[in-house]
Amino acid sequence: MKNEIFNKFSNFKDFNLSDIELYKYKVAEKINFLTIEQREEILKKANYNLFNIPSKYITIDLLTDSGTNTLSDLQLSYMMLYDESYAGSISYERFIDAAKNFCNKEFIFPVHQGRAAEKILAEILTKPGDIVISNTHFDTGFAIYKHFKATPINIPTPYYKDEKYNFKGNIDLEKLEELLKNGNVSHVVMTITNNALGGQPVELNNLKQAYEITKKYNRIFVIDGCRIAENSILYKRITNSNKSIKEIIHDYTQYCDIFYMSTKKDGIAHMGGFIATNNKELVPKIRQLVILYEGFPTYGGLSGKDMEVIAKGLEEVLDEDYLNYRINQVKFLGDLLKNIGIPIIEPVGGHAVFVNASKFIQHLKPEDYLAQSLVIELYRLGGIRSVEVGYLMYSKDAIMNLVRLAIPRRTYTYKHLEYVAYIFSLIKDNINNLKPYRVLEADELVPHFTAKLAPVS
């Protein structure tokens, strides 16, 4: 089994040009390899929560694709052109031009990251008791709406588990109409791609219909588009569209009142985000809270350097060579895992491979934190950091129990990904070693970030 992975390229007739890195190193960072015994000690000290492990003890960090991107030489060069003026900097002008070009909206407000946008939107759009509907909220939005005493509800497409269905990021249109008819819905958020359910793409037509239904009931429709470029290349491949990525993104963003994104993802940046709209009534409301919480609206919590990096990143992400490389690399890891019999969410989505932990670990129950148990074993055996998306993150609201292997952009090589698959093959050989865990304590709204766990002996 293990040899199959390592022999993949031994027959050069099988060599595939899409399996070569699109980039070469310019800066090198040494990776640390520890012993299993050292990692066991570290796990104990971290209370079996990988958010508590210092990154110097990690070998391959697949915790998130957010802000972990490798910058291009051009992004670094533009960073040096920064203007840190409080008001109206040149960096702001470049940022605004790039964001407008990206999402095709007139009014743009920078914020320091995605959840800052979520907090501002929650405050503007919701009141206690409101319902906020989504194809699936990601953890920060979910927690923020609860914090504002609203109720976040996830209504993914009923086909979200169907392996032959290409647009598993879609929303359930029937349920959407039912909720809009009967509930106190403040607004609808379409997460593109649908991160919590596998980084799966949303279909343009599903978005259009969801938008039209929402407008029929006169409610606000929001796109959380932090991975909309990845969504667009997946859409282009599935539908054989001839349009450019930018055109496809604009096809999507026409169907919303508000577009926001964390530029730590498809902005290929380390920090940042923005809120965008064409709705003039919303502008003063957003602007006021940006000033209160983030900073003057021409920097919104970002330095000039950040805005330069984002401006260039939003341009680079539209390059199809980049996006094809990105999607191929994620799929490469998915294929390796599939070949050695690890159940994953298929088709593989945009930014991560999601392992179906309930299917993989038959001897444990969700209440045993089975997906977290796999997360812990991946670290113990291989120094790999991943994240649980399941019972620990969402408790009873969990739709599935998954382990997400998020791939930072332009950062790891194909060999690193083969190493990840190799560690999985070791775990598979001794699957019954995976232990149940219990939570000793955790914060109420964001349990997975803070939980202390212990193995059940």
Ligand code: F0G
């Ligand atoms: N929306 C989605 C779909 C996200 O994936 C994230 C962050 C956010 C909003 C919030 O953005 O981190 O800039 O405040 N997701 C990261 C992840 C953390 O690992 O998936 P942020």
